[in-house]
Amino acid sequence: MKQDKRILTFTLHLLGRFMIFFAILLLIGFALQSKMNDSLNREVEKFSTHQGEMLAFVYHNLLQTEIAELSKTATLIAAEKITPANGVQSISDKGQLGGLLDINGQSIWGVALPAEAKLQCARTLQGEPNWRYYKDVGLVVMVPVYQGTTVRYVLCKLHTDSSLRDKSSPFQFADKKDEENILLYDTRTQQVVVPFENYTSSPFYDADKDSPLGLDQLLSKLDNAQEAAIFDPKINADYVLYASPIPDTNFIAIGYREWRSVVTGITNIHLIVLWVFGLLVVLFCVFILYAFTNQVAAEESTALREARDEALRANQAKSDFLAHMSHEIRTPLNAILGMNEMIMREASGKLKKYAFNIKSAGETLLSIINDILDFSKIESGKMEIVPVSYSLSSVLNDVYNMVHYKAGQKGLAFHMNVDPDIPDALIGDEVRLRQVVVNILNNAVKYTPKGSVTFTVKSQGTAENDTLELEFITQDTGIGIREEDKEKLFAKFQRLDIEKNRNIEGTGLGLAITVKLTEMMQGSISVDSIYGEGSTFTIRIPQQVEKYDPIGDFNTRIEAALKEEENYQESFTAPQANILVVDDNDMNLTVVESLLEKTRIHIHTSSYGKDCLQMIEDNHYDIVFLDHMMPEMDGIETLQRAKNLINSKCKDTPFIALTANAVAGVREMFLAKGFNDYLSKPVDGKTLERMVQKYLPPEKIEAAGEKSAEATTESTPAETPSPADQQIDLPTAMQYCGNNEDMQKKFLTIFVSRREAVTKQLENDLNTDNINDYTTHVHALKSTALSIGGIKLSEAAKALEMAGHAYCDGPEEEKADNLQYIKEHHGEAMELYAKLADEAQSRFGIS
Known part of the structure; x- marks a missing residue:
């Protein structure tokens, strides 16, 4: 009995001591939790203040970029390189309206602004580009348009309220995290300029004041500092509020970031204090290590993301390079192998043997190109x-x-x-x-x-x-x-x-x-x-x-x-068939016409997508061959428009893509775009015949008949100019036409006949600053000039093409230099074109 009593007393004393120790630990835990929370909240505010700085910096860059782009247009208008109407049209887009104001703030072209915008216009007339927000209208940026040293007009651009709320707006942060909400606030009009999605139905909208949550506290802090951040459970227990003014504007950027996204892993801290005080120190160290690990992981994640982006850019650059090289090399190869096949069909004896050797060498060159492209396909898993x-x-x-x-x-x-x-x-x-x-x-x-x-x-x-x-x-x-x-x-x-x-x-x-x-x-x-x-x-x-x-x-x-x-014999004839071949390169059209000449098919040709659409609307064709890369309207866009023509006579006509690009996935891409098949350049005569025979209506195909003898004409030797003035290198020209003099003259005639059209097109592209189409057209001039022996003209066109690519795809700071090069050397290339045409007339009798 006494033993049991002693045990009970010991137990009660032990339990009492444990309870006292537990209470002490609990008090220490609550005190530690309070101190830690206060410390963490201060750190959260510091971190969020930095976030506000970064957010203001981003918005400032966006606004300055808009001013810079608008100023470029204003400079072009001032220099009379574009008309005011075209300038206003160039800056207008969906939800973004351009306008030109006179010195009284009245609209001359484009959007009309409210009366209160006159004050902003007056400030701009003093030479200061600036931003203003107008309630129920939108965000307006204005820049001056000078006439000499005097401001003559004001160019403006309005971002409407609806466009500011659209996800595609440049002022919306589409890639922001779910735990962060960002808006732009105008202190002058006391209005939200750019709200985040579902702003008015979010917990950060103060319906009583019709303002963002915590605005008064943030503005009060900003009176004494450049940035502000607040974490106050009375305002919102889960989010940190931060704000920062945007330089040179009346706007401030306001953000709401989830507290737990800044500091994670610190929950239910009162449970931790149940452990001995020593373990609390250890846990604190673990927390420091954990926070450090998170920071390292974040840095590693950033590095991995940058490495991934760099790898993707490198892979895309490789694909672009392979596609470009495929097109560059296959285009002249198409002419070489196509014309050589015509020689093999017609020639005999040693000439036949030489043509056969050309074919073998050309196919070897093609196999080297295919090796590189095939390896790309294998690597991408598309083989x-x-x-x-x-x-x-x-x-x-x-x-x-x-x-x-x-x-x-x-x-x-x-x-x-x-x-x-x-x-x-x-x-x-x-x-x-x-x-x-x-x-x-x-x-x-x-x-x-x-x-x-x-x-x-x-x-x-x-x-x-x-x-x-x-x-x-x-x-x-x-x-x-x-x-x-x-x-x-x-x-x-x-x-x-x-x-x-x-x-x-x-x-x-x-x-x-x-x-x-x-x-x-x-x-x-x-x-x-x-x-x-x-x-x-x-x-x-x-x-x-x-x-x-x-x-x-x-x-x-x-x-x-x-x-x-x-002893070549065509595999079929189809005198009742009609096909259309569309290609911006005359040589490619000649190759297809020549390869199919003895099938007796009626071959119609076109050099542009727009002409093709008109032709298929007016005529029925059994097959349409459509080149992929063409200026103004490429083959894919032409096909899509052709499919949508209401009065087209080619509703059921198969469309076959012609392409010099043979990179991975090209076949799947063309089929997905609606083509029935595709043919890779250089075009092989047998493959072309099989393709035509496959898609022609069976009732139009006849068995191959006897070939008719064709008359040949003797060419007259032409007067040769001095080597210093010579524009046409005859060995090069003969190389590209398989040493066939009649074919060389045919190519030269086509090239010279298109001089006026090509020159007019290039000058039109240059005068309208359409450098993208200019580059495409001068690329075609480079290839065709080389095919007829115009080496000097080809080299000049090549230099212009490279400058065009650099202008379109190169660094922004080099665009002006590249455009200047094109404008300075365009005339030289056209003079070479004129000299070449004169030589063709005097030396070869080309009219």
């Missing part, structure tokens, strides 16, 4: 494997034609051994299969200084489930590969043994692309090499069998294919 029915013998024939010529140039023996029992009719991606094989063979030829390259094709095992595995073996007697370099062999942009191979051309992408494509086709690639003796590459790719007819004697097939190549 696709497209299985189709194909003839293996046709693929191997193309491979032979591409590689045999290169090997012969280096004095190498090229042997091709094909198993005659392999089925010829297969199903797979013949384009990628051909690319893989050609890449390996070109690599073997490239790194074999002497000896031979042997290419063996056979099938591995027997066909099961209509599938077989093709095996391509490439053996060379080249330089071989070191053992330690084999791991780097298939790396992108990697060149091995640089010192020995420094004179060998290449991008270093071929093998990397080959490996990726082989893997995408479920195949494999291996290499066996002895340094100094040679290498053997083995590629295995599974393919489906369509028919089991064997390929037979491949050498016989090569001879047959060459004979077929030598």
Whole structure:
């Protein structure tokens, strides 16, 4: 009994002491919590004061930018480079109304302002650009327009109340955080100029005073300081209020930021004081560490975001570069390969052989371009494997034609051994299969200084489930590969043994692309090499069998294919068909017309989108080929407008895009925009015929008939001016037209005949400061001038084009210099154009 009593007494004493200790800790905790909250609130106010400074700085920059843009327009009006009406129109937009006032504040052009705006106008007449807000009207900025040293007019711009509340307004912070609300307040009119979304229904709207919450307290603090911040639970227990005046205006920026977004993790602090006092110190240290970690994390997040943005900009720059280079190189290649194909169709003997060599070299150049573009597609994940029915013998024939010529140039023996029992009719991606094989063979030829390259094709095992595995073996007697370099062999942009191979051309992408494509086709690639003796590459790719007819004697097939190549015969005729080709480059139009000439199709052409719309409204066409990049109205916009024409006679006509850009995703982009198909430049004659035959109505297609003999005319030698005055470089011109003198004269005639129209268009673009269209038109002049041998004119146009690109896309501070360059050198280019036209008449008899 006594024992139990002692236990009870001990327990009560222990409990009493615990309660006293707990009470003391609780008091300490409440005191600590109060001190911490006061300290944190002061820090929150300091932080928010800084936020107010930054917010005022941002608004000030926005307002100054508006004044600067308006001042530029005022300067143009003062210099009479644009009319006042055009100046007012240029600054007007949806919700943003421009106007020109006289010295009495009366509207001359554009928006009319309320009577009280005269005071603002009078101040502006003293030479001071300024801002004012007018209730139920909007925000007005005014700048003076000088006439000499005297202010003659006042240029103004009104941001209406509705536009200020729109999310697209430059004064709205679309990327602000959800825990922050920002508005712009006018102390002169005591009105909110730019409210945040749902301002009047938010807890920060004081309905009794019709003003922002806490305005009086903020204004009172601003009387004694440049910035102010308040955290007062009586005003709002969850938000910090801050404000800062905007220099040179009557406006102040006011913000409401959630308290917890500034200081996080400090909740229910009274629970912490239940621990011993020593743990409170530890927890305080943890808090400091936590706050520090948050700051570091925020800085790291900013750095990562900047790095991401930089990576995105770099990737976009790469894509833009690839698209630009694709267009720049493919446009002249289109003329070269297209005209060369016409030579191959008509020529014979040595001329036929020379044309065939041009074709091989051109296709090699095209393959280098495609390597770079294909790698871009693979990196972006947009490369696709497209299985189709194909003839293996046709693929191997193309491979032979591409590689045999290169090997012969280096004095190498090229042997091709094909198993005659392999089925010829297969199903797979013949384009990628051909690319893989050609890449390996070109690599073997490239790194074999002497000896031979042997290419063996056979099938591995027997066909099961209509599938077989093709095996391509490439053996060379080249330089071989070191053992330690084999791991780097298939790396992108990697060149091995640089010192020995420094004179060998290449991008270093071929093998990397080959490996990726082989893997995408479920195949494999291996290499066996002895340094100094040679290498053997083995590629295995599974393919489906369509028919089991064997390929037979491949050498016989090569001879047959060459004979077929030598005796071109159009695949069909369609004398009742009508097609329209739209391209701003006359050479491209000539290429398409020439390639389809013997199909007897009626070909109509147009150089501009607007002409195309008129033609399809007046006439029916079975197919419309539409170039992508054209001035004024590009191919995509032209297509969209064509689809919306009510009276169009081409409602069901297929539209096919013509493009020199072959970057990743271009096919999907054109199909998504409404095109039925697309054709990549340089245009191949057979591909063009297949495309036309695919989309022509079947009833208009006839079997190919006998070709009619065409009369040829002998050209008369022309008088050649002195080399110093010569504008047309004949070797360059003949290179671009496949050494066909009639074709060269045809190109030259087209070029000279368009001189007046081209000159007028360029001068119109320059006089209206439409540098974007000017750059597009001078780009076309550069390409076509080079195609007819006008090297000097082409170089002058190229310099103008580069200045135009720099003006449109370059730094703002360099725009004036680039525009000045264009205006100073435009006349020189036009003089070269005139000299070239005169020479064409005197030297070649072109009228």
